[in-house]
Amino acid sequence: MSIAEIDTRALNDRVTLDLSAPWVAYWFALVRVLVGYWMLHAGLTKLLFGFSAQGYLEFASQGAITEPIMQAFSSGMLLTFTEYAVGWGEFLIGLGLIVGALVRLASFFGAFLMMFFYFTNHGWGHGMANGELWGLLMFFTIALMGAGRLWGVDEYLENTEFVKRNSWTRYLLG
C-alpha cells in the first residue's frame, strides 16, 4: 500500500500525516458522489414534484436566528427567487459534485444552503450536532480536499490553458 508522508504544521504543532494516498483519493471521490446525490435528490424532487417554500420560510423559521432573513424572503419576488434558487441550486450543486465539475464552487454553495437549513430547521432536540451540521461539514471537507479530480470533470478542466494561466480558478475547481 502506498503511503504518502506529509510533514506540515497545524496551528503551532508540527505533525506528520501518514496517508494511504490511493485510499484518500478514492474515499473523497466516493464521499463527493454520495453527498452530491443527497443534494441532487433534494433538488430533483422539488423540480419534478413541485415545491413551495412559503410555509417553511414563514413558519419554520420562527424563533430561529435566521428568522429576519427568512421572513423577508417569504413573499413576493423574493419568495419566487427562493423557490427557483433552492430547487435548481440543490440540483446543480448535486450534479456538480456527482460529475466532479466546479467542485469547490458547488461545495461552497452547498455549505451556504446547509447553513440556512441548519439554523432555520433548528432540529436540535437531541443535540446541536445533527445530520444537517454533518452535511455542512461534509461540504467544507469536499471543498478543502478538492475531490473533483478523480472520476471528475475538474481533472479535465484543470489541464486547460485557461486554468493554467489563471491560478485563481483552482479555488473553484477540485
Added chain:
Amino acid sequence: MTNITTADRIAMYIGGGLMVLAIPVMGLINVLAGYESPMYVYETTQGGSTTTGYAITQGTVPQAAELIHSPLIAPNIRAYIIALALVIFGLYAAYRLFVHSAGESEVSRVATPTND
C-alpha cells in the same frame, strides 16, 4: 502550503474555536448540568395522549403546552456563535480566492509508487 499565515491562524483558532465552544463545550456543560436537550422541551396533552415537542425559544412554546425543560444555555446563543464561526470560515475562503491566490506559486508534490 506548509507554512501557515496569520489569516490561516485566525480562521483555525477563531473559526474552529468558536465551533468547538458552541457545540461540544456548551453541549457538555448543558448535559453535565442536568439538561438533556439543548432546546425548550414541552408537552401537549390531547385526548389522553401526550406528545413531546421542542421549541427554540420560550416564546415559541405553544400556549396550550406545558414547558417541562429549559436549557441552561439558550440554543440561539449557541447558534449565533456557530454562525459567527461560519462567517469567519467564509471570509477566509473569500480571502484565499481573491487575495491570496495571486501570490501562490509553491506547490509541493509527494509522489507515491502505484504498484503495491
